[in-house]
Amino acid sequence: MMGLMSWARGKSPWIAVLHAGGCNNCDIEVLDVLTPRFDVERLGVLWKQNPRHADILITNGCVSKHSKVFIKRIYDQMLAPKKVVALGSCACTGGIYVEGEGRNVEETHTIIGGVDKAIPVDVYVPGCPPKPEAIIQGVAIAIEKLKKGD
């Protein structure tokens, strides 16, 4: 029974794309992934812009003080099991909009850093923006984690 469920979870990951704040570019690349050249529906990925239905939350962009609350809320409203993919440099660390190096970023007066400052992140996909292939790989890693359940 668990084997069947694990198989089904691996074959049917539904994604929701959350733009936390940033330059909006990773968003477009995620849409690209859905379109004919890359077509992730082959892997069972459906774009469900509804956290109640989605399994994988793809977040992009840095978290601002303003958007932190709603990101947290959207994440809370997803149903378990759920995984989060941080897409792009901003989502991983805060990117160009923060001062500092690597994970040791300083907050600016608006930006508090990467998405992991607001919600737990399972997969990091760096790049500005990441290539579609990298996005697909990130989702695939998230699927592997999803298969294991919680």
Next chain:
Amino acid sequence: MIDPAIVIIVLYIAAAFCLLGKKIRKGNDVVALLAIGFALLAVVLNYFYLPLWISVPGVFGFAFTINGYTNLIALIATFIGFLVVVYSVKYIEHRGSSYSLFVLLTIGSLIGMAYSWNLFWVFLFAEVATITSTFLIAHHLKSPSFEGGLKYLSIQIFASLFVVVGLGFIYQEALASGYSGIGAFSIDFLLSSGLLTGFIGKFSLFLIFLGFLVKVPSFPIHTWLPDASTVAPASISTLLHAMMIKVAGMPAFLILLLFHSLFVSINFWLVICSLGILTMLICVIIAFAQNDLKRLLAFDSVSQMGYVILGMGIGGLAISFYDITTDPVWLVVAAGGITAGLFHLLNHSLFKSVLFFSAGAIEHETGTRDINQLGGLLQAMPKTGYVMLIGSLAIAGVPLLNGFISKWMVYNACISAGQPVFALIAIFTSALTLAVFLRILCSVFLGNSPGTFEGVHAAPRSMFTPSLLLAIGCILFGVFPQIAILFLILPATTVLLPVAITPPANPLFWVSLDLFLLGTLLIIGLIIGYLLYRIKWGATPSEAEDKTMPFTGGTLKDPYLKVEEARPASTVFSYPFRSLLNGVRRSHTGLVNMYILWFVLFAVLMLSLLIVGWI
């Protein structure tokens, strides 16, 4: 059997006792309950034709008869009357002695009307019931109550003019043939003596028909019912909708069907059917726009009576135009149409009482009837909510509830009679009814509470139990319609049909579906779904603060959005009909003069059609 005269006298005397009990309010209830309980007992006993015969000879001039038809009507009247009295105990809080007095007088007169087999007595009891119920409608003693009551009274009195003229014509005929006395109005006498032949008979019966059609009510003269039942207390609205319009309206069809040999034109019956169609369609569309819960229910009542008119019309079409004694196909149509109409009549008194009782409970607890202001009551009054859910689904014709069966029989009757257009419009009306009742359900019971109904609690038991009983009846007759049809409806149909129903022509044929089996399959489906839902597949629920809050796209808290603000209102449903509705609205001016003018125009049109000989 117990002579109906005794029942009526007991009720009248109990009413007189209530006059004394101005000081002892509890006493009023006890007297009323005892009297109506006795009446119910007597009617049920009559129903089984018990050999015990108790009678008061001479009173009311042997006006009454006990047969399947009168039994059915009297049973509806007494049973609903009983529940109304029970309901009133808690519902009418500050009543003087007059409330119980007039309730008992009205119910008594209606029982008398149900049992009367004499046109004169039918008319007389109808008049008494009209006048006493006017006091009930104006019970609140406020300006709108008086207005509603007077509107009701004036239209009813105007309608009874037609009955008086009709009766006068009949009496003249009787005198000319050498008969006199009230006995000349006896239906049995009129049928057997062949007094009513030719144009005068047809004309006088038609006048009486028009007079009683107002009480049904039919389309152009339906306006009194919503107006009266809006201002009346909920118990009185129930009384009006579940008893009054049935008991007082059915004589219209009784005389048409019994004297069918006078109305052999197919046009006549098609006009009756069209009246039914217009009634059901137009009134359900008006019901869409209503924001007042009781007014909505009232317009829907009129619409439901359209089904009854349609069923009776189809039955009459088959009886009078086709030779049903030799042709079993048309016998099925005749029996089926009348059975469907009567069954819908019975069902309508069940579910409409449920709905009005519940509406009364809602008004009692929250103090408002405005649909747009109510909301989320399923949390506060769950029992009333679920009972009203059953009532609404039944009236909308959801399968496995009683409304579906009777509507289905009406459709079957129309299609078998070769009039599928009527059936199709009726099906569409049924969908509209569903939408109307979804509107009530969704915005009154589901949806968010606007936050003003914090202190609302469940209705008292005496106000809830009657509706629960009736709701159980809705389910029972929905799953086992055979019970109601075989024991209640078919005896009544037999009275109205000129020939006996032979077994192959049994209208039960139309309930071709084994509804119990269907229910079983439905429950199997539910169980399959429930098992799928309950199986533990191994997902640990996540813990989060905002998880169960409604998903609005990230905004929840005050500077952006209060969840209470985001309550889409139910009138969304009405937008496709807005232009049509505004047209109808302009015609319903609310002026009693206009309504009487409509009535006159309608009567003139119908009578001139009759005189020209087209119908």
Next chain:
Amino acid sequence: MATLFDYLLIITFYFAAIGLAFFFSWGAAWVFRKLSARLQARKGPPAYQPIADIIKLFGKERFIPRLANKFLYTLSPLVALSAILILSFMIPPGTPFWPGPLAFDLIVILYFSVMFSLAFVIAGWASGSPWGKIGASREVAMILSVELPLAIALLIPSLALARVGSGFSLSITDVIAAQEGIFIWFLPNWFLFHYPLASVALFLALLTKSWMRPFGDIPEAEQEIFAGPLTEYGGPLLGIFELARLFRFYVFTALFVDLYLGGGDGLIFPLNLLVFLVKCLVIVIIMTIIHVASARYRISHAFKWFLTVCLAFAVFSLIRVLVGF
């Protein structure tokens, strides 16, 4: 009265019918998704995709929103599933023979299809979400717009039975039986050829009932109102809804094939089932192509379309049936 044996037989047939409906719907759902992907120049999902989605949903957590009415929120998916299972049993797979004391009355089928939509309306309102409520309101509006043309087009074959030669009957099995034989030349005696306009009206109504564009997905337009009535649903309850919606591929196509395409054409047992399923698949493919090649209209467009054009088609055919030309 039916005996106990009859009851058991019918329940056996019930399970056989929903088994058939399930496997056909699975295949048809895959064809639907694959074909729309191919038409959109994509590869499309593998064959197990429709069922993997549903199994996955059952593996998510159970959840009831705070503002929802618990009882109705849980009940409505079950009612939807139950109603569509009964529908898939009531609509015979192309055979005039179908067991037991149930005559499959077209009006009952119509009412159960409304009950199926009703479950979504109640679900939308009971879930306490503003999007759910808007979706539910739209669903009601869709019921209202579709109902009249659907009812007329549904009853036309039954009313036309008298013209074909057999007597009047509302039973769907009689309609199937009446379509055997040849109409003119080589054309089979399908009602499609007798009443082409009515069949168009029915086809459009069924297209809408099975959530296909141009009108069908108005109540759950995901770009406007998330998932409409299903916005607050997730986990097993959404899985039940999706399972119920999977059956639409069988139920609504089978209804059309039975009424207007002659069901199994009166062949012997395994052959008629095959012919029937092939016809259903063809209808699914046509529906998919229309779905893929159209934009979503507004609800006012749907009203205008169904209550003018579709209704005119249906009424014209009705007049033909009644007057007889």
Next chain:
Amino acid sequence: MTRKKKTEKKTIPMQIDEVTAPEYVIPLGPFHPALLEGEYFKLKVEGEKVLEVDLKLGYNYRGIMKLAESRSYHQNMYLFERVCGICSAAHTTAYSTTVEMLGGIELPDRARYIRTLIAELERIHSHLLWAGVGMELIGFKTLFMLIWRDREHVLDVLEAISGNRQHYAMNTIGGVRKDIEKEAIPKIEEKLKVLHKATETATKAVLEDGGIRARTKGIGTLDKEIAKQISVVGPVARAAGIKIDVRKDDPYAAYDEIPFDVITANDGDIFSMALVRLGELVESVKISQYCLDKLKTTGGPIQAEVKEIPPGEAVGRVEAPRGELMYYLVSNGTNTPERARVRTPSYLNDYALLFMLPGESLADVPITVASIDPCMACTDRICTVVNQDMRTQKTSTIQELFKNSR
């Protein structure tokens, strides 16, 4: 804009109720399928008709202009590229143009053509993106897929030129960073031909499909007078019949010598906006072809020598895909700007939504919002809340807007 009629007092109590739908509030955003970015529309709705719109921005606020004051001119190039992902080249073009104006730097010819080429390719990608998303929002998923399939070609070209699909990092102060090799040009021309065909197909599909017509014609109409008053820019203005285009009015890069038409339409509805954008696609392909032809013949360096930036101030204007983009820089003679101010086209166009949305059906809100091609990433560098009751205070709000936008 709809002023609700006041219901007259009923004199007859028993009349049938007037058919009214109560008003309620619908939150659109910050997370909504119609909005890829965080913005929030509070819609007051009657039935499904939108009565009032309240717009709240700022979810995306990153403080870029503040950050720019602490970074050098060259660092800022990368920062301003990331103001917006879709029109990144327009931002860098505007920024470098402004810096060049400050420093008095003349661009070499080849750099001018490459800059123009990149800007036009970006316009193609942006407009195709818009068309695809617009089709998706009216439920035409197929056309979305097909348009985005064709959009991949322009991304291929950009990747071949710059090495990245988005954020090309091509512009630099005084020129461009990378040259386009001779061998690459025929391949690019091939792709441009494919694009030309694709744009024509897309135009035909959008113009001829009945569904798209029904969903876009007469929806979200912006009156020409109102458009002038609230000073919308770019395709939104051109769709309303206002012929403004920075490329023609105030040419930069190589636009002064390139012949092209400014596409306008008259109705100001979504259909006109689609017409304008699709027309511009064709023009952009032509301009790109012109640039490629010139690149074949023009030689020379691709970067000018950059000296110190003297103190002063400058305003640079560029026609981004969404309209006029304006940069204002103050230099104090060091290597960081004293003050940087960006005014993006979406900032002006967003306000038009408050005039376009009221009166439309809820179903049309997504496409109407998308029709101005709002770019919150652009707009939310400064935190502004536009909060208006459309029905009561129209004139005062415009003044407020002007005050805000100063």
